[in-house]
Amino acid sequence: MNKKLQVKVAKTAGFCFGVKRAVNLANEAPEKYPQQQIHTLGPIIHNPQVVNRLNKMGVKQVDRISELEQGVVIIRSHGITRQLTQKLEQHPDLTVTDATCPFVRRAQKIVAEMSEAGYQVLIFGEPDHPEVAGLISYGDPQRTLVISKPADIPAGFFTKPKPSRIALLAQTTQSQQLYNEIALSLLAIKGELRCFNTICTATSDRQSEALELAKSCDCMIIIGGRNSANTNRLHELCKERQRASYHIETAEDLQSEWFIDKQTIGISAGASTPKWLIDEVLKSLQNLS
């Protein structure tokens, strides 16, 4: 093993504002509601290790509302559907703590307001992502659409003779460049295009810094849940610039052969990766070198 292994950790690695807030709310819940069972509906954030730690503290994950009878339920950081929120709030024996990221909440409100005002709403995001499932539920089903690339825009948008009113927004962890491309392809449409840049700067800042690191390092390690969309995207982006890029969940996933003949290792981590997981990886890398 190379004795001079130099490790650089991105300043923007790990918890974003919304995740930090959600995890704090979950950490405080057992003390705040000492007599009650604490639940999260779905994983509170997309990090299995954090979810596991919370479980040991008594914060239990359930996947269906039917599993909830009483106690406290925490709404996860990336939000749930409007219908589920209503069911939870109307439940007579449940106390609801909303840990939805305020930036996601803002995007949900935009979908609701634009639908209400009669706009055709376009959500740029991954159709299967829970945040997007939440967002779309706030829109009029007849006039709300999820697109993940310019080609997903229905051809009818470009042939309508009358001026259209279109509202565009994005899943908070999406790429600014693709958002721009989608907006650009809509600009020629006669009428109004209302663009809400709901992309969280934490995501773009993290991506930019990781890409800079990937340029200057021999190897990139991206730490985060395999179910975390922003971690996966961070890894894909780095991989394009630095072939020796690896996505791990914990220090145990590190493989010593990755570092043969390497001198500088760059580290970044998704928005839902806690500091202690990053620290464990750093410790393991020190032992390797």
Add this chain to the structure above:
Amino acid sequence: MNKKLQVKVAKTAGFCFGVKRAVNLANEAPEKYPQQQIHTLGPIIHNPQVVNRLNKMGVKQVDRISELEQGVVIIRSHGITRQLTQKLEQHPDLTVTDATCPFVRRAQKIVAEMSEAGYQVLIFGEPDHPEVAGLISYGDPQRTLVISKPADIPAGFFTKPKPSRIALLAQTTQSQQLYNEIALSLLAIKGELRCFNTICTATSDRQSEALELAKSCDCMIIIGGRNSANTNRLHELCKERQRASYHIETAEDLQSEWFIDKQTIGISAGASTPKWLIDEVLKSLQNLS
């Protein structure tokens, strides 16, 4: 002179909807108000020959409101400022006929509504054009700005920490491509970008067809007032594709040496060029060949 001079006239050459409407209103005015002096405040359209014909019919151009004492005043196709409109309407001895193009009127309303709603309004256009002077007058002077290229956007727009609310619209005769470039450079700003595509399709259709003609012809003749912004732009665009492109106002401006060794001549004309001026040019070209 080449005996086989072939002339192709663009289908989109000449009067657009708004100009046709304005000239009709001016033509009808002397009959509608037989006992009154008819005026236009500034040229009704940007074509000296049409203005001259109307003058002979008794429709007199004045350049200042102080020159108006009584009678009928027609507001020109590209609009005037809000302040001037109010003065005209409040004048006890004037009857106002509004010949503002409905598409320009729509853009004026957008500036007023967006300013009222607190948006920073960006007007993409030529700062000195009368249409733009009209548009800007409907905005809050503190929050309404004219830009003619992406570099005109104040640097502060990109450094503001808080989400901004920006409304973008365009002078009706502007280029779609430059409009897209300006919108694109604003998309990364956090907050809301509300894009109103107020560019008239007549302008873009005319430009596209003239460019196609310029490709297939040996020489391009663009007919229109020297004070007509859309005619000047049409000529500049054609000149980029076909060096032998000439901007004329009337048939008298044609020079026979332009057509030496030429076989196909393409003709287009600005939105304010009447059919009779185009016909005169065609007649002169027939005599040449």
